[in-house]
Amino acid sequence: MSEDDSLIEEFFSEVNDKYYPQVLEGIDLLDEQRIEEGIEVLSRPLHTIKGVTGFMSGFEPASVFTHKVEDYLKKMQAGEVEHDLMQIALAIESVNTIFMLIEQLRESGSFDKALTDDIESRLSGESQKTGVTDESGINPLEMEQLPDAQIFTLKVNRLYSSEQLKMVEKSLQSINDGQKVLFDFGITMSVGSAFFELIASYSENCDIGITGMNSHCTSTFYSWGFQRYLTEFDSRESFLNNTGV
Incomplete structure (x- = not known):
């Protein structure tokens, strides 16, 4: 093993054993809207990750990205960014993306730019300046009723807002106990942990599956332990075969 390989292995050991647990604690606090406390907990691991990846060959993009996330969190802490749900969701999404990014760089040397x-x-x-559509009020789900299953396809790029979650919950309330349900992520690039929490709350009475997640959604799904309540399938077909449809 080369000196560089040894450094990378040591770094990821620290990430898994030390930094990521701290980050999960910070994200939990942000999710609870305890902004100052959450950012305080996040500041040390993110600052360390930014510094170490800055001199690890091939990991420089992670350092640059982490620096931008840090700047955003500092603006939130200073009150320059409002503490509304959309901004909190963006902060959580950004922090989660740091870990997705370093894993991608480790595995392939490239990342989802x-x-x-x-x-x-x-x-x-800048997204507001360039006219990117605000999807917060758009119904995020398209429902398909099959004989023995119900499929919800996500139809938005990002699912975080309280308005969207209310629409999801309204759809979930129509599900009968014992029904097979699949969430197909369609075009969705990222979702907040609150979305998984919501659908997991229905898993006691329904068999709920997930398919089509990208690496970012998968990272959120597994890092928060939602696989204990929801089952990931390789495809819609594997879900249907499993349900006997």
């Missing part, structure tokens, strides 16, 4: 560019534009407020 379209996703990081999109997040960076929203962190800087």
